Amino acid sequence: MMRILTGLLQATYGTIEVDDVNVRNRARYMNLVGYVPDEPFFYEDLTGAEFLRFTNDLHQHEDLTVAMERLDPLLTRLGIKDVLHRRIHTYSLGTKRKLAIILAVIRLPKYLLLDEPFNGLDPISTYHIKEFLTNFCHQGGGILISTHQLDLVETIATHVTVINEGKVIVSESLQSFIKSTGSSLERNLIVTIQAAGSDAREDC
Numbered sequence: 774m775m776r777i778l779t780g781l782l783q784a785t786y787g788t789i790e791v792d793d794v795n796v797r798n799r800a801r802y803m804n805l806v807g808y809v810p811d812e813p814f815f816y817e818d819l820t821g822a823e824f825l826r827f828t829n830d831l832h833q834h835e836d837l838t839v840a841m842e843r844l845d846p847l848l849t850r851l852g853i854k855d856v857l858h859r860r861i862h863t864y865s866l867g868t869k870r871k872l873a874i875i876l877a878v879i880r881l882p883k884y885l886l887l888d889e890p891f892n893g894l895d896p897i898s899t900y901h902i903k904e905f906l907t908n909f910c911h912q913g914g915g916i917l918i919s920t921h922q923l924d925l926v927e928t929i930a931t932h933v934t935v936i937n938e939g940k941v942i943v944s945e946s947l948q949s950f951i952k953s954t955g956s957s958l959e960r961n962l963i964v965t966i967q968a969a970g971s972d973a974r975e976d977c
Contacts (some may be wrong), residue, residue, distance in 0.1 A: 774936070775888045779808050788933060789885060797949065804832070807877035810847040815868060817862035821853070821872055828908055832880045840879055848875065850901040866893035874902065884915045891922050903929055925960040935965055942969045 776782040778789060780796040780803075789796040796802050815824055829837045841848075848854040851871045862871065870893050877885060883953050885906075891899050906916055907929055920926055935943040943950060943965055950961055 775808075775810070775886055778886055778917070779803070781807065784864060801811060804880065806884045807869075807880070808856055808886045809877045809890050811875045811892070813873035813876075815861045815869065815872070818860060820860050821857035821864070825857070825875065826874070828876050829879055835880075838872035844875060847878075847901075847905055850897055851875075853894065867895060867898060869903075870894055871898060874905075877911075883913075885909065885917070887916060887920075889920050889922075890918060891920065891925050897901075899925065921964060923957075923959045932934045933958065935962060937966050937969050940969075942966070 779791075780799050791802060792804050794801045794805060816827070819827065825841070826837050829835070829840055830910045833865070833976075845854070851874075853868060853871045855876065856864065856868060858977050861872070864872065870890070873888075874890065877887075881890075887906075890902065894902065903925065910916060910931075918926055918930070927947070930947050932945065934941060935944065948956065951958060956964075
């Protein structure tokens with residue numbers, strides 16, 4: 774789904790638009806949307822700073838110095854500022870994840886698509902990423918997160934969509950979804966998927 778939403782794969786049918794911009798208009802679309810894939814790609818012989826410069830120059834959004842000054846608080850909180858001089862192939866999985874998040878927001882997107890954004894992150898970095906995402910939404914941004922780490926998402930999400938075997942079986946506010954049983958997001962998800970499986974068997 775994420776690859777379709779970013780235009781990396783073509784949908785079989787239907788259209789994808791964000792703020793009336795079609796995904797096929799890739800340049801305009803990706804100026805609106807920042808994307809963090811489950812397995813980010815880097816030119817790993819470059820340093821983190823070099824890759825940030827490359828990405829910024831590619832999109833020609835603003836001077837890199839200005840962008841880095843804007844991102845400095847996030848770089849500091851994530852503990853990545855002091856390793857930008859090192860080549861990316863020396864980074865841990867968590868550090869690469871942090872760099873991918875910085876790359877996604879360097880051009881000031883209005884929306885973020887995040888695929889398993891908390892994978893490989895230590896508790897402190899996870900906290901700061903959640904704080905950043907919450908502030909991003911409070912400033913008018915929108916975020917779509919695809920993840921199996923429901924305990925983390927439950928603290929920041931406002932809506933939930935459950936996809937089971939390629940079909941949307943739930944799409945509603947998180948509060949409404951949890952209220953239906955008074956249990957956790959994880960428990961509700963299990964009950965919902967089990968019920969969907971039972972219905973499918975009855976239809977056979």
